[in-house]
Amino acid sequence: xKVTVSRRAHFNAAHRLYKKDWSNEKxxxxxxxxxxxxxxxxxxxxxxxxxxxxxxxxxFVIDVKILKDIIKNEVEDAFDHKNLNLDVxxxxxxxxxxxxxxxIIHQKIKAKLEGHLDLEVTLYETSRNFVSYSxx
Amino acid sequence: xKVTVSRRAHFNAAHRLYKKDWSNEKxxxxxxxxxxxxxxxxxxxxxxxxxxxxxxxxxFVIDVKILKDIIKNEVEDAFDHKNLNLDVxxxxxxxxxxxxxxxIIHQKIKAKLEGHLDLEVTLYETSRNFVSYSxx
Amino acid sequence: xKVTVSRRAHFNAAHRLYKKDWSNEKxxxxxxxxxxxxxxxxxxxxxxxxxxxxxxxxxFVIDVKILKDIIKNEVEDAFDHKNLNLDVxxxxxxxxxxxxxxxIIHQKIKAKLEGHLDLEVTLYETSRNFVSYSxx
Amino acid sequence: xKVTVSRRAHFNAAHRLYKKDWSNEKxxxxxxxxxxxxxxxxxxxxxxxxxxxxxxxxxFVIDVKILKDIIKNEVEDAFDHKNLNLDVxxxxxxxxxxxxxxxIIHQKIKAKLEGHLDLEVTLYETSRNFVSYSxx
Amino acid sequence: xKVTVSRRAHFNAAHRLYKKDWSNEKxxxxxxxxxxxxxxxxxxxxxxxxxxxxxxxxxFVIDVKILKDIIKNEVEDAFDHKNLNLDVxxxxxxxxxxxxxxxIIHQKIKAKLEGHLDLEVTLYETSRNFVSYSxx
Amino acid sequence: xKVTVSRRAHFNAAHRLYKKDWSNEKxxxxxxxxxxxxxxxxxxxxxxxxxxxxxxxxxFVIDVKILKDIIKNEVEDAFDHKNLNLDVxxxxxxxxxxxxxxxIIHQKIKAKLEGHLDLEVTLYETSRNFVSYSxx
Numbered sequence: 001x002k003v004t005v006s007r008r009a010h011f012n013a014a015h016r017l018y019k020k021d022w023s024n025e026k027x028x029x030x031x032x033x034x035x036x037x038x039x040x041x042x043x044x045x046x047x048x049x050x051x052x053x054x055x056x057x058x059x060f061v062i063d064v065k066i067l068k069d070i071i072k073n074e075v076e077d078a079f080d081h082k083n084l085n086l087d088v089x090x091x092x093x094x095x096x097x098x099x100x101x102x103x104i105i106h107q108k109i110k111a112k113l114e115g116h117l118d119l120e121v122t123l124y125e126t127s128r129n130f131v132s133y134s135x136x
Numbered sequence: 137x138k139v140t141v142s143r144r145a146h147f148n149a150a151h152r153l154y155k156k157d158w159s160n161e162k163x164x165x166x167x168x169x170x171x172x173x174x175x176x177x178x179x180x181x182x183x184x185x186x187x188x189x190x191x192x193x194x195x196f197v198i199d200v201k202i203l204k205d206i207i208k209n210e211v212e213d214a215f216d217h218k219n220l221n222l223d224v225x226x227x228x229x230x231x232x233x234x235x236x237x238x239x240i241i242h243q244k245i246k247a248k249l250e251g252h253l254d255l256e257v258t259l260y261e262t263s264r265n266f267v268s269y270s271x272x
Numbered sequence: 273x274k275v276t277v278s279r280r281a282h283f284n285a286a287h288r289l290y291k292k293d294w295s296n297e298k299x300x301x302x303x304x305x306x307x308x309x310x311x312x313x314x315x316x317x318x319x320x321x322x323x324x325x326x327x328x329x330x331x332f333v334i335d336v337k338i339l340k341d342i343i344k345n346e347v348e349d350a351f352d353h354k355n356l357n358l359d360v361x362x363x364x365x366x367x368x369x370x371x372x373x374x375x376i377i378h379q380k381i382k383a384k385l386e387g388h389l390d391l392e393v394t395l396y397e398t399s400r401n402f403v404s405y406s407x408x
Numbered sequence: 409x410k411v412t413v414s415r416r417a418h419f420n421a422a423h424r425l426y427k428k429d430w431s432n433e434k435x436x437x438x439x440x441x442x443x444x445x446x447x448x449x450x451x452x453x454x455x456x457x458x459x460x461x462x463x464x465x466x467x468f469v470i471d472v473k474i475l476k477d478i479i480k481n482e483v484e485d486a487f488d489h490k491n492l493n494l495d496v497x498x499x500x501x502x503x504x505x506x507x508x509x510x511x512i513i514h515q516k517i518k519a520k521l522e523g524h525l526d527l528e529v530t531l532y533e534t535s536r537n538f539v540s541y542s543x544x
Numbered sequence: 545x546k547v548t549v550s551r552r553a554h555f556n557a558a559h560r561l562y563k564k565d566w567s568n569e570k571x572x573x574x575x576x577x578x579x580x581x582x583x584x585x586x587x588x589x590x591x592x593x594x595x596x597x598x599x600x601x602x603x604f605v606i607d608v609k610i611l612k613d614i615i616k617n618e619v620e621d622a623f624d625h626k627n628l629n630l631d632v633x634x635x636x637x638x639x640x641x642x643x644x645x646x647x648i649i650h651q652k653i654k655a656k657l658e659g660h661l662d663l664e665v666t667l668y669e670t671s672r673n674f675v676s677y678s679x680x
Numbered sequence: 681x682k683v684t685v686s687r688r689a690h691f692n693a694a695h696r697l698y699k700k701d702w703s704n705e706k707x708x709x710x711x712x713x714x715x716x717x718x719x720x721x722x723x724x725x726x727x728x729x730x731x732x733x734x735x736x737x738x739x740f741v742i743d744v745k746i747l748k749d750i751i752k753n754e755v756e757d758a759f760d761h762k763n764l765n766l767d768v769x770x771x772x773x774x775x776x777x778x779x780x781x782x783x784i785i786h787q788k789i790k791a792k793l794e795g796h797l798d799l800e801v802t803l804y805e806t807s808r809n810f811v812s813y814s815x816x
Contacts, residue, residue, distance in 0.1 A: 003235045004268040012806065014694035014721040030466055032473065038763035041694040041721005043806050058166055059233035064265050065168065083718035097467035099411045126692065126723050129472050132412040139507045140540040148398065150286040150313040174355035177286040177313005179398050194438055195505035200537050201440065219310035262284065262315050275779045276812040291601070302602055304609065330710055331777035336809050337712065369603035371547045401608050404548040420670065422558040422585040446627035449558040449585005451670050491582035534556065534587050563737070574738055576745065641739035643683045673744050676684040
């Protein structure tokens with residue numbers, strides 16, 4: 001009897017999409033205005049969804065307070081009010097597309113969960129653009 | 137050619153999270169302010185998602201009016217403006233966590249659907265906390 | 273050059289609408305299922321809107337962190353995960369309708385703001401029912 | 409390492425649910441007020457979700473601008489501000505239920521995607537009624 | 545001590561914007577694709593906001609059930625699943641722009657309210673376009 | 681008979697809150713993590729609300745397409761995917777707080793409206809923090 005428990009969080013950050021070893025022309029062709037060298041930014045909305053059996057004692061799959069604290073420590077404290085390219089080590093050499101940010105967030109939260117729990121993350125870059133990753 | 141048809145509904149209810157055979161200290165440790173003996177409450181948002189083949193005559197998987205009526209009879213009439221712990225028989229001895237409420241709602245709606253239809257329910261306790269259960 | 277700065281917050285609470293000196297019949301006629309003696313509950317969403325001149329030094333009408341802290345101290349800590357009728361002194365003898373809750377919240381926040389600032393509060397009891405009060 | 413990239417779009421349209429070879433009585437019984445011969449309408453919200461591997465060069469599964477353009481060409485230009493029954497060829501003989509609209513949209517977008525990409529579409533007819541189709 | 549009580553409702557309708565005594569060219573210039581002779585449609589969201597003194601007996605400005613019933617009788621029953629141009633008498637000779645619909649709704653609801661209550665209506669034609677009218 | 685017509689738009693931008701002639705310590709005290717020298721960012725949501733008489737010919741206060749184009753030219757093209765401090769002339773010496781951005785947007789849109797129309801702008805920096813300015 002597997003239930004999925006989801007927690008929503010958010011962080012605000014600046015970023016720039018580009019590839020260092022490409023010409024400026026190619027970066028503009030592929031990344032358009034997302035390649036602004038002065039950066040732009042987003043209010044990122046995150047949903048972390050944890051799947052597992054209900055604990056018969058507590059009635060919880062996971063205590064949401066625990067999930068909330070993991071998200072705060074691993075994601076909000078690391079990414080909020082930051083420049084993803086300059087301030088966050090994972091994106092020093094990894095392009096901070098929504099896809100790559102979702103994969104990094106998945107890795108960071110998954111490492112803190114008990115091993116029997118599955119995780120999917122959904123990351124909204126805007127209300128119109130979002131990505132999901134479940135580690136599969 | 138399976139399509140999923142979803143219907144959103146809501147109900148307002150009071151509840152308290154605790155386990156009768158635990159000490160007050162243990163209940164406070166595990167359930168925190170959700171263990172207020174005077175109860176607190178939520179606007180629960182429910183999404184019931186029914187999956188099946190499209191009927192070639194009507195173009196429907198299920199007539200949404202039928203799904204709406206099942207939700208009204210099984211969930212809204214039973215839970216809305218109620219104290220889940222005191223007024224709802226299923227939670228007399230079952231802790232009304234979001235996980236357990238979702239399982240009960242799944243059982244109640246599933247019993248009223250034609251057997252070839254699959255069901256998933258998603259229950260928002262707040263806009264930040266929600267759970268999903270598909271009976272698997 | 274007056275600007276209004278708004279901050280959104282929320283709290284979850286149980287309540288019951290009734291008047292002690294009325295008969296049960298009259299309470300049921302006026303308050304319907306909101307008169308459940310076992311209580312029901314809501315996720316209340318609050319918007320506190322502060323109007324004043326922009327400070328030319330900071331560019332702020334009010335530092336949102338200050339407004340956030342006032343809301344936390346005056347409203348969230350006092351009302352969240354509470355039974356409004358039983359746990360909150362202001363509603364011991366005042367019916368906790370959305371209208372009356374909004375007036376109380378307005379009084380509590382206004383008392384903590386600098387005198388030159390105006391305040392309006394909007395309180396959502398559900399996404400379909402909400403009230404506003406500006407102290408006028 | 410498969411990631412799903414979703415893009416939200418919308419279109420406004422009129423429609424009528426009915427089956428030509430049924431009597432008016434049967435159409436009213438099955439489709440109710442959706443059978444108004446003068447039509448009614450909706451703001452349809454569409455989410456197109458594309459799943460595939462992250463391109464290691466760009467960090468994209470699909471450039472969202474490409475997905476946005478496909479949705480514009482295939483769905484918005486074809487359906488927006490239209491009468492689905494009268495103006496859209498696919499619904500000349502197919503009842504424009506949410507289920508059938510979702511299947512048609514899936515076919516139209518899928519035909520424009522690279523073959524290795526999976527697609528799911530979710531179509532909101534109202535905020536309370538929505539359907540999903542993944543071509544399976 | 546005036547408080548504003550708001551109630552949200554919705555209706556789905558088809559409409560067409562045009563002026564009978566204008567040429568087709570002029571109608572297309574002014575109303576663009578909203579002039580589709582086969583109609584298009586919307587999910588209209590309505591907020592009716594009633595302002596008055598709090599009744600000291602009930603704690604209500606207006607019982608929301610009363611407001612809900614007025615909206616149902618005057619707006620939902622009259623406009624929902626209708627073609628505004630063809631099925632609704634007020635728009636037989638009045639262009640059903642959002643502005644004009646809001647004014648008509650204001651007149652219909654205001655006529656059913658007690659005279660000491662003020663009314664503002666806000667009408668969302670889409671989530672991006674909306675109008676407000678307070679009768680002033 | 682004055683009606684208000686509102687149009688919602690959005691733009692994504694990076695910014696930093698600080699005052700050049702203050703010490704780093706004072707900037708950190710006042711602006712906290714908003715003073716990150718590498719910038720952070722937001723998805724700004726804008727509502728521009730125009731008030732005037734309904735034109736009896738068209739049924740419009742203002743054609744929403746005209747308002748949409750003004751917002752695009754004056755706000756989206758100027759601010760979207762930009763660093764407000766570095767790329768936008770108005771904020772070279774003006775701190776880009778939400779309050780100040782709202783005032784600048786008001787000035788830019790107002791200058792393009794016919795003189796008899798009133799304007800209010802509401803700017804959401806996040807879904808929890810927003811400001812309004814009507815030029816009064």
